[in-house]
Every structure is written in structure tokens, then in C-alpha cells.
Amino acid sequence: MTEPKSIGFQDIRDEVIERIQTRVWPQGSLLPTELELAAEFGCARATVNRALRELAEQGIVTRKRKGGTRVVTTPVKQAKLPITVVRQTIEDMNAQYRYALVSRTLIDCPAWLQAKLGIPEGAQVMHLQCMHHADNRPFQFEERWINVSAVPHVVDEDFLTVGPNEWLLAEVPFSNAEISFSAVPATGQLQEFLSIPSGTPLFQLERTTWFRSDPVTFVRMTFHQGFQMRTTY
Amino acid sequence: MTEPKSIGFQDIRDEVIERIQTRVWPQGSLLPTELELAAEFGCARATVNRALRELAEQGIVTRKRKGGTRVVTTPVKQAKLPITVVRQTIEDMNAQYRYALVSRTLIDCPAWLQAKLGIPEGAQVMHLQCMHHADNRPFQFEERWINVSAVPHVVDEDFLTVGPNEWLLAEVPFSNAEISFSAVPATGQLQEFLSIPSGTPLFQLERTTWFRSDPVTFVRMTFHQGFQMRTTY
DNA sequence: CAGTGGTCTAGACCACGGT
DNA sequence: CCGTGGTCTAGACCACTGG
Numbered sequence: 001m002t003e004p005k006s007i008g009f010q011d012i013r014d015e016v017i018e019r020i021q022t023r024v025w026p027q028g029s030l031l032p033t034e035l036e037l038a039a040e041f042g043c044a045r046a047t048v049n050r051a052l053r054e055l056a057e058q059g060i061v062t063r064k065r066k067g068g069t070r071v072v073t074t075p076v077k078q079a080k081l082p083i084t085v086v087r088q089t090i091e092d093m094n095a096q097y098r099y100a101l102v103s104r105t106l107i108d109c110p111a112w113l114q115a116k117l118g119i120p121e122g123a124q125v126m127h128l129q130c131m132h133h134a135d136n137r138p139f140q141f142e143e144r145w146i147n148v149s150a151v152p153h154v155v156d157e158d159f160l161t162v163g164p165n166e167w168l169l170a171e172v173p174f175s176n177a178e179i180s181f182s183a184v185p186a187t188g189q190l191q192e193f194l195s196i197p198s199g200t201p202l203f204q205l206e207r208t209t210w211f212r213s214d215p216v217t218f219v220r221m222t223f224h225q226g227f228q229m230r231t232t233y
Numbered sequence: 234m235t236e237p238k239s240i241g242f243q244d245i246r247d248e249v250i251e252r253i254q255t256r257v258w259p260q261g262s263l264l265p266t267e268l269e270l271a272a273e274f275g276c277a278r279a280t281v282n283r284a285l286r287e288l289a290e291q292g293i294v295t296r297k298r299k300g301g302t303r304v305v306t307t308p309v310k311q312a313k314l315p316i317t318v319v320r321q322t323i324e325d326m327n328a329q330y331r332y333a334l335v336s337r338t339l340i341d342c343p344a345w346l347q348a349k350l351g352i353p354e355g356a357q358v359m360h361l362q363c364m365h366h367a368d369n370r371p372f373q374f375e376e377r378w379i380n381v382s383a384v385p386h387v388v389d390e391d392f393l394t395v396g397p398n399e400w401l402l403a404e405v406p407f408s409n410a411e412i413s414f415s416a417v418p419a420t421g422q423l424q425e426f427l428s429i430p431s432g433t434p435l436f437q438l439e440r441t442t443w444f445r446s447d448p449v450t451f452v453r454m455t456f457h458q459g460f461q462m463r464t465t466y
Numbered sequence: 467c468a469g470t471g472g473t474c475t476a477g478a479c480c481a482c483g484g485t
Numbered sequence: 486c487c488g489t490g491g492t493c494t495a496g497a498c499c500a501c502t503g504g
Contacts, residue, residue, distance in 0.1 A: 482488105
């Protein structure tokens with residue numbers, strides 16, 4: 001026997017990838033049906049299904065009932081962007097993390113934020129500004145607005161020792177969010193807190209977060225000069 | 234009967250999410266075993282398994298043999314970043330796409346690129362510079378280096394009408410890549426081709442691509458002023 | 467070493483959608 | 486219509502790992 005062990009869905013997945021890469025199944029072509037593949041590999045259809053479903057999730061093939069499984073022509077690669085807390089990022093660099101609260105104010109929700117979050121008029125929001133340092137060098141300036149009605153006891157937290165990011169993570173089990181990345185010039189507070197000349201290009205991440213369709217927070221995180229966000233796929 | 238239809242893995246997934254969000258199962262707590270949940274929901278263990286496996290992939294719970302399923306304390310959110318070709322991005326904005334080749338040169342691989350790609354000394358690379366326009370306004374400047382030994386007949390392609398991105402997609406079935414995002418100042422060619430003042434902050438995406446562990450290409454894409462990359466999770 | 471998730475099976479029924 | 490993927494089941498064996 002050349003096959004000591006039975007084959008698993010990973011073997012099928014890898015073999016399918018192999019055949020796509022070696023053009024056995026060119027882009028746009030139709031793969032055999034699950035039943036045919038199951039017969040070829042000598043396994044149950046469920047095993048083939050699991051393998052092909054995974055490839056479909058990765059965007060390598062598309063599947064349609066009755067239409068069969070097809071190799072995609074223009075793969076829409078999905079880079080998985082691990083969004084974690086700043087502390088993690090810094091500690092993963094083997095640097096010492098330091099947090100500092102800059103300001104904490106309870107305010108009436110400004111109009112632009114009302115529009116962005118879609119919250120009712122006259123709502124109160126907690127406005128926070130903080131700095132995150134790595135080895136005592138400025139790493140990230142965080143400006144955040146928290147919807148008080150979504151997280152009422154935010155008013156009892158002073159945010160002196162724990163950052164709002166981590167506080168919210170513990171507060172809101174998990175949520176959905178909308179993120180945008182961009183490049184902005186250093187101005188006003190940014191150049192001051194990040195200790196850089198005016199106009200310096202900075203990497204900026206904005207994120208709006210909802211919990212069960214209630215807007216919770218909007219945050220703007222601006223990173224130190226030269227910061228790179230990396231990922232793989 | 235209050236349950237006309239049998240429950241599926243999605244129902245279980247949603248119910249588990251519900252219980253996490255409503256603190257029935259707080260962060261860090263242990264969930265019932267698959268067998269127990271299957272009994273509660275009146276379904277097969279495989280169905281529970283599929284639901285929980287999906288939540289584990291999303292990073293909402295962690296699973297360990299013998300250790301059980303646990304709600305994660307600090308969720309590492311994974312934003313899925315759809316990386317597509319520029320043409321797509323532009324056409325999705327209902328803008329007219331235009332491509333222009335700026336330069337095309339066959340060169341000896343520079344040292345920095347050798348180091349980055351890990352290719353042998355004296356290797357030849359195709360160096361390309363291109364512009365992508367949306368409605369005749371500069372959208373993205375692309376600078377690319379292609380490993381000739383990985384894609385030999387790149388030398389036969391003039392890239393006058395089809396961009397290197399799309400050409401490579403058709404050439405290399407699919408591949409893995411490393412991406413980095415950053416903010417850079419406009420200098421030299423950038424300010425010229427993107428028609429902006431020197432020093433303007435620009436959003437830049439760098440990507441190194443491999444095909445079956447062979448380095449294929451390195452590309453630096455710099456976007457027009459004010460560009461935002463968006464995503465959701 | 468025993469409990470838990472990881473996976474496979476053989477069969478079944480269903481739902482979508484191309485012909 | 487009817488072929489294809491989508492999903493569920495009941496049972497089984499395995500592999501890892503915590504107590």
C-alpha cells in the first residue's frame with residue numbers, strides 16, 4: 001500500500017490547489033463534481049465538500065448549485081488584518097508599553113459625529129485623547145469619542161491607568177466595525193504629541209464600532225512617523 | 234410546534250454569539266461541550282462542531298482538545314481586506330479607468346531587491362512604472378519589479394495596453410503575498426505623476442508576491458492625495 | 467488516562483438555478 | 486426538470502492535552 005493513512009480534507013484541498021497552480025484546471029474552468037472527486041480520492045462526499053468549501057471561502061474557487069465549482073479568473077485576495085490593541089502591538093515588538101491620558105471631557109455630540117454615528121440629537125459623548133508610547137518614544141496618538149448612552153458607566157471610568165481601547169474591549173464582548181486607512185499630514189496636536197515637524201506624513205486608522213447595531217465609538221489613531229502596518233495572505 | 238424547521242449550524246452560531254454578547258457566557262468562560270450543546274439544541278454533534286469551528290475561525294472563541302471551547306478575552310479582530318486590481322477599484326467607483334505605461338526596463342536586480350526577494354545574484358528583473366487614472370485624474374502610481382526567472386516570458390510582453398497587475402494575475406494562478414501599508418511624502422516622480430506639491434502625504438501599499446515559494450514580484454503602489462482604503466468586520 | 471475537539475463516513479433530504 | 490452543491494445525521498475512530 002502506498003497510502004498508509006486515509007486521506008483527509010486537507011490532502012484534497014492541497015491537491016486541488018496543486019492542480020490549479022499547475023494548470024491542470026486553468027482559470028475559469030469547471031472542476032469535477034463533488035461526487036466525482038470523492039470517487040477519485042476514495043473518500044466521502046462530505047470530505048470533498050469541506051475541502052472545496054474552504055477554497056471557496058479563500059476566494060480561490062466559486063461554487064454554485066447546479067453550476068458546479070469553477071476556478072476564479074480574477075482572484076479577490078483577502079488579506080486578514082489582525083486588529084489588536086496597541087499594547088499588544090508594542091509588546092510584540094519587545095518594547096516597553098506606556099499609556100498616558102491627555103484629556104477626558106464629557107461633551108455634547110458634535111454635528112459631524114452625530115452624522116457619522118447616526119445617534120440622536122443632544123446625545124452626550126465622552127471625548128478622550130491619549131498617547132501610547134513604545135520604549136518612551138511616541139507611538140500612537142488616539143482620539144476617541146464614546147457614545148455615553150451605549151455604554152453609560154463610561155462616565156465612572158477615569159481612564160488614568162487603563163486605555164479606552166482595552167476598557168471597551170472588556171466592556172463590549174465583541175462588535176462589528178468599519179475601518180479606513182489613510183495618510184495625513186501632521187498638524188496641531190499631532191506634531192506636538194508625536195514630536196515631529198508640521199506636515200510630516202502619518203499613517204492614520206479610523207474606526208467606527210457598533211454593538212448590536214448601536215453605535216458605540218469612533219476612534220482616530222495616528223501613528224508615529226514611518227509606521228508600517230503589515231500583513232500576509 | 235414552535236419550531237417548524239429544524240435548526241441549522243447558523244442558528245447555533247447566532248445563538249452562541251447572542252449568549253456571548255448578553256454575558257450568559259462571559260469573556261474567558263468555558264462553553265458547554267459539543268455533546269451538551271447538541272443535546273440542548275436537539276441536533277447532531279457535527280452541526281454544533283461546524284458552528285463553533287466557524288466562531289473559532291473568526292477569533293471569537295478558542296478551542297482545545299480536552300480544554301474545551303472558551304470565549305476569548307481580547308478578541309483579535311480580523312478585518313478582511315479585499316485586494317483587487319486597480320481597474321476594479323476604479324470601475325466600482327463608476328469612474329473611467331485609464332492605464333498608461335511610463336517605463337519598461339530589463340535590469341540587473343538591485344541589491345536591495347535581491348535582499349528583499351531572496352533571489353540569486355545577477356538575476357534579471359523587469360522594472361516597470363505605470364500610472365492608473367480615474368476619470369483622467371491621477372489615481373495610482375505603480376512601480377514594479379518582476380523576477381524574470383520566475384516568469385520568463387515577461388520579456389515578450391510590452392505592457393502597453395495591459396497593466397502588469399492584470400497580466401500577472403492571468404500568468405500566476407494564485408500566490409501568497411506580504412503586504413505593508415504606510416504614509417510617505419510625495420517626492421520626485423510621485424509629485425510629478427500625481428500632480429501634487431512636494432511633501433504631500435500619500436498612502437502607499439507595498440506587496441511582495443511568491444508563487445510556490447518562488448519570489449515573483451515586488452510592487453509599490455502609491456495612491457492619490459486623500460485616498461482612503463476602507464473595510465469592515 | 468480519560469475527556470474533548472478533529473475528522474471521516476454513508477446516507478439522506480433540500481434548495482437553488484441552468485437547461 | 487433535475488443536477489449540483491448545502492446541509493444534517495448518527496455513528497465511529499483518532500489525537501491531543503489537562504488533571
